[in-house]
Amino acid sequence: MIGDLDFEVIGRSLPYLLRGLQYTVQLTVVAALGGTFFGTLLAMARLSSFRPVSLTAAGYVNLMRSVPLLLVIFWFYFLAPVIVQSVMGWERPPQIGAERSAYITFIMFEAAYFCEIMRAGIQSISKGQVGAAFALGLNYWQAMKLVILPQAFRNMLPVLLTQTIVLFQDVSLVSLLNVTDFVGASVKIAQRDSRVVEMYAFVAVVYFILCYSLSTLVKQLQRRIAIIH
Amino acid sequence: MIEINNISKWYGSFQVLSDCTTSVKKGEVVVVCGPSGSGKSTLIKCVNALEPFQKGDIIVDGISVTDPKTNLSKLRARIGMVFQNFELFPHMRITDNLTLAQIKVLGRSREEAAARGLKMLERVGLKEQAHKFPGQLSGGQQQRVAIARALAMDPIAMLFDEPTSALDPEMINEVLDVMVELAKEGMTMMCVTHEMGFARKVAHRVIFMDQGRIVEDDTKDEFFGKPRSERAQQFLSKILHH
Amino acid sequence: MHLGIFLEQVPDGNMAWWQMLASGLGWTLATAFFAWIMAFVLGSIVGVVRTTDNHWAVRIGDAYVELFRNIPLIVQFFIWYFVVPGLVLAVKRWVVTLDPTQHQFVTAVICLGFFTSARIAEQVRSGIQSLSRGQRNAGYALGLTQTQTYRFVLLPMAYRIIIPPLTSEIMNLIKNTAVAYSIGLVELFFRTREMAEMTFRYFDAFTAATVIYVVIALTANRVMALIERRLAVPGYITGGK
Numbered sequence: 126m127i128g129d130l131d132f133e134v135i136g137r138s139l140p141y142l143l144r145g146l147q148y149t150v151q152l153t154v155v156a157a158l159g160g161t162f163f164g165t166l167l168a169m170a171r172l173s174s175f176r177p178v179s180l181t182a183a184g185y186v187n188l189m190r191s192v193p194l195l196l197v198i199f200w201f202y203f204l205a206p207v208i209v210q211s212v213m214g215w216e217r218p219p220q221i222g223a224e225r226s227a228y229i230t231f232i233m234f235e236a237a238y239f240c241e242i243m244r245a246g247i248q249s250i251s252k253g254q255v256g257a258a259f260a261l262g263l264n265y266w267q268a269m270k271l272v273i274l275p276q277a278f279r280n281m282l283p284v285l286l287t288q289t290i291v292l293f294q295d296v297s298l299v300s301l302l303n304v305t306d307f308v309g310a311s312v313k314i315a316q317r318d319s320r321v322v323e324m325y326a327f328v329a330v331v332y333f334i335l336c337y338s339l340s341t342l343v344k345q346l347q348r349r350i351a352i353i354h
Numbered sequence: 355m356i357e358i359n360n361i362s363k364w365y366g367s368f369q370v371l372s373d374c375t376t377s378v379k380k381g382e383v384v385v386v387c388g389p390s391g392s393g394k395s396t397l398i399k400c401v402n403a404l405e406p407f408q409k410g411d412i413i414v415d416g417i418s419v420t421d422p423k424t425n426l427s428k429l430r431a432r433i434g435m436v437f438q439n440f441e442l443f444p445h446m447r448i449t450d451n452l453t454l455a456q457i458k459v460l461g462r463s464r465e466e467a468a469a470r471g472l473k474m475l476e477r478v479g480l481k482e483q484a485h486k487f488p489g490q491l492s493g494g495q496q497q498r499v500a501i502a503r504a505l506a507m508d509p510i511a512m513l514f515d516e517p518t519s520a521l522d523p524e525m526i527n528e529v530l531d532v533m534v535e536l537a538k539e540g541m542t543m544m545c546v547t548h549e550m551g552f553a554r555k556v557a558h559r560v561i562f563m564d565q566g567r568i569v570e571d572d573t574k575d576e577f578f579g580k581p582r583s584e585r586a587q588q589f590l591s592k593i594l595h596h
Numbered sequence: 597m598h599l600g601i602f603l604e605q606v607p608d609g610n611m612a613w614w615q616m617l618a619s620g621l622g623w624t625l626a627t628a629f630f631a632w633i634m635a636f637v638l639g640s641i642v643g644v645v646r647t648t649d650n651h652w653a654v655r656i657g658d659a660y661v662e663l664f665r666n667i668p669l670i671v672q673f674f675i676w677y678f679v680v681p682g683l684v685l686a687v688k689r690w691v692v693t694l695d696p697t698q699h700q701f702v703t704a705v706i707c708l709g710f711f712t713s714a715r716i717a718e719q720v721r722s723g724i725q726s727l728s729r730g731q732r733n734a735g736y737a738l739g740l741t742q743t744q745t746y747r748f749v750l751l752p753m754a755y756r757i758i759i760p761p762l763t764s765e766i767m768n769l770i771k772n773t774a775v776a777y778s779i780g781l782v783e784l785f786f787r788t789r790e791m792a793e794m795t796f797r798y799f800d801a802f803t804a805a806t807v808i809y810v811v812i813a814l815t816a817n818r819v820m821a822l823i824e825r826r827l828a829v830p831g832y833i834t835g836g837k
Contacts, residue, residue, distance in 0.1 A: 431739025489831020
């Protein structure tokens with residue numbers, strides 16, 4: 126059995142695979158940054174004392190969290206042109222394509238997950254800090270930006286990074302929309318060259334090495350933060 | 355009954371017990387005291403092998419604790435232990451807390467175990483609480499239940515690991531009363547405690563520990579008369595002044 | 597959105613679209629159910645092993661968890677569906693005796709079972725470790741063996757404590773069954789997409805699926821909250837909510 130294996134296929138297709146990996150990394154980074162930004166806004170909305178705002182935000186987050194990511198990916202693939210059309214006020218929906226709609230998908234999807242993390246982070250800051258900021262005459266936005274969020278962000282950094290590693294893995298689902306991310310690239314090579322076993326084993330090993338190293342780094346960071354506190 | 359021979363214990367390179375030797379005879383009540391971190395809790399946990407140690411040996415009723423052939427579960431079942439934080443099992447009613455080990459370890463029937471448990475519960479004055487859960491009792495009541503749980507196993511000796519230090523002051527006496535009664539009935543007891551009133555009343559011997567060593571091992575009268583070491587004198591004066 | 601579409605017949609079958617989705621839902625729930633049983637048993641064993649004093653066992657348990665946590669689920673599906681039969685002759689011989697749906701179903705259960713077991717192992721470990729060392733000692737001091745101490749003292753409390761995270765794991769598992777679409781299992785998402793492509797009614801199909809998944813999530817939440825209340829220990833305040 127093993128004799129039939131041909132791992133040269135990996136070497137031959139390495140540039141193509143690397144381009145896929147590059148897309149995966151790009152999408153991860155953009156979605157993590159965008160997700161953190163919108164997630165933080167959502168968290169502030171969820172904690173708002175104005176009920177319509179907090180309920181809307183909670184509804185959005187709960188909806189995103191109860192639906193499979195795969196369904197969300199297809200939803201946005203289908204809805205993205207319509208959304209862009211209405212936002213831009215264009216007459217026709219633009220051709221967006223799966224590769225670009227995935228950016229919107231993951232930012233919107235991750236926002237819901239990052240929201241919950243940031244909410245916990247904001248709630249972990251003592252009420253005294255908020256009081257102190259207001260006592261100094263800061264308004265809500267200043268207090269958030271200068272006092273609360275920096276602390277919340279620092280406390281939650283390990284969790285945010287762990288979620289980003291999960292995101293890095295989740296991005297692979299875009300391959301089901303025929304996008305050439307790392308998994309998508311390997312699927313295409315695997316089918317073209319009929320080297321399914323070799324390709325998927327290789328992909329699994331690469332993911333494992335990357336994710337395991339990253340999570341080890343996050344653990345070290347966590348330990349260092351724990352010492353500082 | 356309990357012989358502790360030259361035991362030493364290290365956590366990594368930190369020595370928590372150095373060369374401790376003492377013994378508890380049948381029917382004897384021995385109080386172990388000393389400042390926090392002196393190793394007294396560790397020492398008492400070594401007696402029923404809850405804490406492993408690297409050097410020395412402990413022999414309980416003729417059986418070596420370190421011998422790999424010793425059935426530790428059987429040995430532990432014969433020694434009752436009471437913990438600082440009670441350690442009742444929160445998900446079980448008081449009756450089930452009392453009968454669990456009787457059934458599973460001693461192989462008693464459910465009825466027999468329940469009867470025995472109830473008798474012990476009556477002894478500590480809590481018969482009417484039998485169907486409650488531990489979380490519904492006060493700390494003092496929980497600790498009395500814990501004593502009853504240990505007694506229900508018909509132990510040959512009892513170990514107490516700071517049984518009153520987690521209690522509110524007004525609950526300490528109800529627990530001490532039970533312990534005093536037990537001592538007067540002739541139970542073999544080894545107690546880690548700071549309650550010097552209890553030691554005065556019922557102890558035969560007092561052991562004072564400091565920095566992992568047994569510094570004093572005296573009869574009660576000797577100890578309260580005038581301990582030989584300066585450390586023990588300092589400790590006593592601190593403890594007795596409040 | 598008009599609901600008539602769900603009553604329309606599927607072109608090459610004698611079913612209406614709503615029945616098609618319902619059968620997809622059936623596969624989704626069946627997959628999740630069997631995978632959960634597998635994950636719960638395996639995860640509990642691995643979780644317990646990681647709290648013992650045996651260093652080697654702990655290390656193997658840790659490695660198990662890391663293995664399943666650091667590879668994307670879709671890649672794990674490919675491994676179980678393509679790579680394992682490709683490498684192990686015995687598996688290949690067995691697989692060819694199955695019809696495709698059986699093969700996809702068994703693969704999905706095994707894949708999701710292992711994947712979820714690693715996450716449950718992590719919860720079980722942290723549940724046990726959140727109990728005080730004294731509880732374990734109290735069990736040992738009464739003469740209970742290690743197995744008995746786990747069975748009667750540690751696990752009953754640990755499971756109660758981790759009901760909330762286990763609830764989210766159940767929901768994650770149900771959502772993750774959608775990834776079985778990648779190997780062609782005809783679960784709910786597969787049927788949804790099929791309906792969308794064949795009728796061009798993307799909005800209706802996706803909305804239906806979204807509603808179904810939300811209802812499942814709400815139901816799972818309710819059921820677990822009920823179980824949590826039934827198992828609550830009187831007088832014992834659990835952390836968090």
